[in-house]
Amino acid sequence: MNAHRARVTRVCPHCKATILASADVCPSCQHHLRFSASGAATRRKSCALRVEGTLEQPRAGGFSEYSMVLSIRNERGEEIERKLIGVGAMRPGELRTFALSVDLTQDVE
Numbered sequence: 703m704n705a706h707r708a709r710v711t712r713v714c715p716h717c718k719a720t721i722l723a724s725a726d727v728c729p730s731c732q733h734h735l736r737f738s739a740s741g742a743a744t745r746r747k748s749c750a751l752r753v754e755g756t757l758e759q760p761r762a763g764g765f766s767e768y769s770m771v772l773s774i775r776n777e778r779g780e781e782i783e784r785k786l787i788g789v790g791a792m793r794p795g796e797l798r799t800f801a802l803s804v805d806l807t808q809d810v811e
Contacts (some may be wrong), residue, residue, distance in 0.1 A: 724807065751804040759792040767791045771799060 710723040717731035724745075727734055759766050767788055774783040792798060 722807075729805065737739055745807055746810050747805060748809045750806045751805055752802070754799065756797055756799045757792070758797040759794055761795045765793060766792055768798065772802070783800040 708724065711720050712723045714721050714728040714731060714733070714735065716728060716733040719728060719730035721728055723763065726736055770787040770789070772783075772785045772787055773781055776782050784794070789799065
């Protein structure tokens with residue numbers, strides 16, 4: 703990934719999600735987009751953040767609705783991206799598990 707290619711995006715041909723142009727695999731649908739060339743620059747990928755939590759609707763309670771919203775802020779605390787990820791409802795006794803991961807990819811010098 704060259705410095706001039708940082709933040710360049712493209713559309714996944716499979717799921718139409720906006721992804722980084724440097725991605726070999728779509729992070730949304732997991733389809734392979736290309737295979738790395740043998741002479742390509744070495745890149746290191748790591749999971750910088752992973753959070754998982756579970757919500758359980760009490761059996762004695764009624765129905766509940768939920769909205770999963772993701773917000774990204776810059777170093778000044780300004781919101782630069784906000785997305786509604788999903789909505790749904792839970793019946794008494796049901797549960798939902800939500801997981802968030804942030805992957806970083808860096809060139810290895």
